[in-house]
Amino acid sequence: MAIDMEQFKVTYIEESLEGLDNMESHLLNLEPGSRDEDAINTIFRAAHSIKGGGATFGFSNISEFTHVVETLLDQIRNGEREVTQQAIDLFLESVDCVRDMLATAQGGGQSDASRSTELKAQLDALLVSDENFQPDAHPMPGDSQASPDEQSIASEWNIRFKPFPGMLATGNDVVRMFRELAELGELHTKVNFAELPALTDLGVEDCYLSWEATLKGQCTLEDIKEIFVWVEDECELVITAAPSLESSDSIDSKDRSTDDKPVSGINGASDHGVNVTTAAARPSSLPSENKSKPQNKTTAERRANAESSSIRVDIDKIDSLINMVGELVITQSMLSQLGEEFDIERLEKLRDGLGQLERNTRELQESVMRIRMIPISFAFNRFPRMIHDLCNKFGKKVQLKLSGESTELDKTVMEKIGDPLVHLVRNAMDHGIETPDKRAEAGKPETGTVHLNAFHQGGNIVIEITDDGAGINADKILKKAIQRGLVEEGIELSQARIHDLLFQPGFSTADEITDVSGRGVGMDVVRKNIQALGGTVDVQSTIGKGSKFTVRLPLTLAILDGQLVRVGDHTYIIPLVSIVESLQVHNKNVNAIAGKAELYKLRDEYIPIVRLYEAFHIEPDSRSLENGLLVVVEGDGQKAGLLVDDLLAQQQVVIKSLETNFRRVDGLSGATILGDGTVALILDVAGVIRVSQGRISHHDSINANGVAA
Amino acid sequence: MDLAQQIESDMQNGVQADNQFGKNSEQLLTFILAGEEYGVDILRVQEIKGWDSVTPIPNTPKHILGVINLRGTIVPIVDLRLRFNLDSIVYGPTTVVIMLKVKSEDRTRTMGIVVDGVSDVYNLAQDAMKPPPDFGSVISVDFVKGLATVGEHMVIVLDIDHLLNAGELAMLEEAATG
Numbered sequence: 001m002a003i004d005m006e007q008f009k010v011t012y013i014e015e016s017l018e019g020l021d022n023m024e025s026h027l028l029n030l031e032p033g034s035r036d037e038d039a040i041n042t043i044f045r046a047a048h049s050i051k052g053g054g055a056t057f058g059f060s061n062i063s064e065f066t067h068v069v070e071t072l073l074d075q076i077r078n079g080e081r082e083v084t085q086q087a088i089d090l091f092l093e094s095v096d097c098v099r100d101m102l103a104t105a106q107g108g109g110q111s112d113a114s115r116s117t118e119l120k121a122q123l124d125a126l127l128v129s130d131e132n133f134q135p136d137a138h139p140m141p142g143d144s145q146a147s148p149d150e151q152s153i154a155s156e157w158n159i160r161f162k163p164f165p166g167m168l169a170t171g172n173d174v175v176r177m178f179r180e181l182a183e184l185g186e187l188h189t190k191v192n193f194a195e196l197p198a199l200t201d202l203g204v205e206d207c208y209l210s211w212e213a214t215l216k217g218q219c220t221l222e223d224i225k226e227i228f229v230w231v232e233d234e235c236e237l238v239i240t241a242a243p244s245l246e247s248s249d250s251i252d253s254k255d256r257s258t259d260d261k262p263v264s265g266i267n268g269a270s271d272h273g274v275n276v277t278t279a280a281a282r283p284s285s286l287p288s289e290n291k292s293k294p295q296n297k298t299t300a301e302r303r304a305n306a307e308s309s310s311i312r313v314d315i316d317k318i319d320s321l322i323n324m325v326g327e328l329v330i331t332q333s334m335l336s337q338l339g340e341e342f343d344i345e346r347l348e349k350l351r352d353g354l355g356q357l358e359r360n361t362r363e364l365q366e367s368v369m370r371i372r373m374i375p376i377s378f379a380f381n382r383f384p385r386m387i388h389d390l391c392n393k394f395g396k397k398v399q400l401k402l403s404g405e406s407t408e409l410d411k412t413v414m415e416k417i418g419d420p421l422v423h424l425v426r427n428a429m430d431h432g433i434e435t436p437d438k439r440a441e442a443g444k445p446e447t448g449t450v451h452l453n454a455f456h457q458g459g460n461i462v463i464e465i466t467d468d469g470a471g472i473n474a475d476k477i478l479k480k481a482i483q484r485g486l487v488e489e490g491i492e493l494s495q496a497r498i499h500d501l502l503f504q505p506g507f508s509t510a511d512e513i514t515d516v517s518g519r520g521v522g523m524d525v526v527r528k529n530i531q532a533l534g535g536t537v538d539v540q541s542t543i544g545k546g547s548k549f550t551v552r553l554p555l556t557l558a559i560l561d562g563q564l565v566r567v568g569d570h571t572y573i574i575p576l577v578s579i580v581e582s583l584q585v586h587n588k589n590v591n592a593i594a595g596k597a598e599l600y601k602l603r604d605e606y607i608p609i610v611r612l613y614e615a616f617h618i619e620p621d622s623r624s625l626e627n628g629l630l631v632v633v634e635g636d637g638q639k640a641g642l643l644v645d646d647l648l649a650q651q652q653v654v655i656k657s658l659e660t661n662f663r664r665v666d667g668l669s670g671a672t673i674l675g676d677g678t679v680a681l682i683l684d685v686a687g688v689i690r691v692s693q694g695r696i697s698h699h700d701s702i703n704a705n706g707v708a709a
Numbered sequence: 710m711d712l713a714q715q716i717e718s719d720m721q722n723g724v725q726a727d728n729q730f731g732k733n734s735e736q737l738l739t740f741i742l743a744g745e746e747y748g749v750d751i752l753r754v755q756e757i758k759g760w761d762s763v764t765p766i767p768n769t770p771k772h773i774l775g776v777i778n779l780r781g782t783i784v785p786i787v788d789l790r791l792r793f794n795l796d797s798i799v800y801g802p803t804t805v806v807i808m809l810k811v812k813s814e815d816r817t818r819t820m821g822i823v824v825d826g827v828s829d830v831y832n833l834a835q836d837a838m839k840p841p842p843d844f845g846s847v848i849s850v851d852f853v854k855g856l857a858t859v860g861e862h863m864v865i866v867l868d869i870d871h872l873l874n875a876g877e878l879a880m881l882e883e884a885a886t887g
Contacts, residue, residue, distance in 0.1 A: 617768065660782060667768065673781065
């Protein structure tokens, strides 16, 4: 039967990448000298699965490399080796290395073997060097380097194979394994069905049999283990080299209570056993003890690769979706029944039904949207490792605090926010946190803190990156800006404006350029990326105390609550989240500055009035302020009053991109299709304010020559 | 179907075949704009629809009439008369919008052009197309792929990728992303 291996390869690669992420996060939590068995076991299992899969799918480089890692891990797991910082670092590097290999495997190219070879040599060196390691104690399973014995060829092996009851349920086929064994040499097997329960107690999917096998032939322990590699964790497996020919069946006499006679067809499980009356066994001493832990790869811990095109959805979300669809069907049948025998007296009922339909639709829509929402921990996950690496690089001590990791946001947003966040965290590490001695001088604890926090606020998700480092030196920035001609000398700028300069293209205050940050590409890109998502980023900083970067992002890019407004013949949509209030204009509250800019006094604030018809060059119903309505909006931290002719309905709209077939337009964030099929444009509030002020963006306004773009 | 048959069937279908057309012939959809006949590669034509109202987009060049909803996607509509600085006319019953697939950089966009009316479909051998003469500064030659003679009259073959990308579109896009 031809099986398309490609699809399994893809799954293998995806799972392995998840496994690597898992390994990485546990490695980072592992302290030198610790004996955290759970963590070590998890790491081991991940490495083990990667190795097994690699061998199956023909990625021999991956399986060979992972094999060495696994060996080392196994020793640690068995308590024969201490967890050292050196080992952890080496493992982390190995994780990267395997990740590269997988990426190459995915791309189908040939990977650069030098890195893995070098790492492998280091791992081997560690294996051999460590004094804790007594080579003769237990050659580790799968440790080809450390136990040359395994490579040796014995002529006869005894195998005792006792699957756990659930082994068959995981899709492992005993027959296949024995067939493979039989290919290695002359195989004799004996089945032991002493544990077979009475027919009434028999679980049809459980395996109660165990086998003794003798394998005569020229093969290595490795060859045999290879066959059992998938079931290692689900069985008791003892493989020993038969000391001599005669002794071969002396083994295990105890529990092999019965004979070789086939136990035909008691149930599916035993069937497997029966066919295989010809297995053989062979030698060498490796009890694979300890492998009893079920290989529950703790689905919760699985982490989908951020770029993967599939998504793991919480079963609760699916269930609620199904409920919702159920309700929708009920509503639909109610309405259709109503339609069949409708008379005017039942109008009220129809209204109710339609109301219900609306509720159902909205709920359904919300839960569908929730499917796309994934916790931000997907984006946060990479930081522990990054901080770890950067600490080593800079000789800084930094502790990473994560909070609000379960805050959910849209997958698309998540994928695009990763890089900007990395930039900000790197910056905090490089420019923010000082070296330990400097920190001590300043009377701060030697270990700096970088805090990543995420929370929801209104329709936005807010991500804060806080460090307790040196803070941003406003004078230095100003000096640099003047030097670069970004700002004219002698101009007074507010603190906030100065901080804003950080986001200028080509701006860096690092005295020295490091390979982490300081090349001056970065912050402007960060801002641009975040703005492309419809978000904002700003910074607060106190010298000596630290800095805080705040990133605000819309929760989702697909749907928003909008307020429809009308100007002349045109309908526009203002995102509800950016509306503060709407009011009628009282002329006494309108002030003009220099006869040009108009301000509206709203309680104790003055807000600029933006006449939408002017900004968009369209014909309104009325040009007088008093005949229109003022929609007070806030965008980019700035308030403004938009003058419109009328407020229409409020509704949820599906955002359609203008860029797909056209391009970005200043002042618009997209378009949507209204109920009647016509297109309405969605205002980008911050953009409208900028357009009305005759400037394209912040930095142009601070530009030395002051020319508005 | 051999070549002769194909020609015959084309003729039957009322398609005028250029007598020189060979293997690398292409089919042109032609349309009328201010009395002239223009042609575009027929493979780029997604559909032809009647004129319907559009939603204007503020602060865009005049010839970009606005956007329409084409089965769920937002598609911009360009008035070709305005694009070529011709006098605009009142849209009538023959006024049509030709939906074109425009390739730019790495993606394909759909755009509509408003023309006075569609005319015909021709087979045209590639070598039957003459390079355009230099129009000087009157009109950029960039978006004219060539001039083709079909029977007695001339067809101006447009390079729509250039036409609907060049100038203001590209410039503004730069401003938006840069």
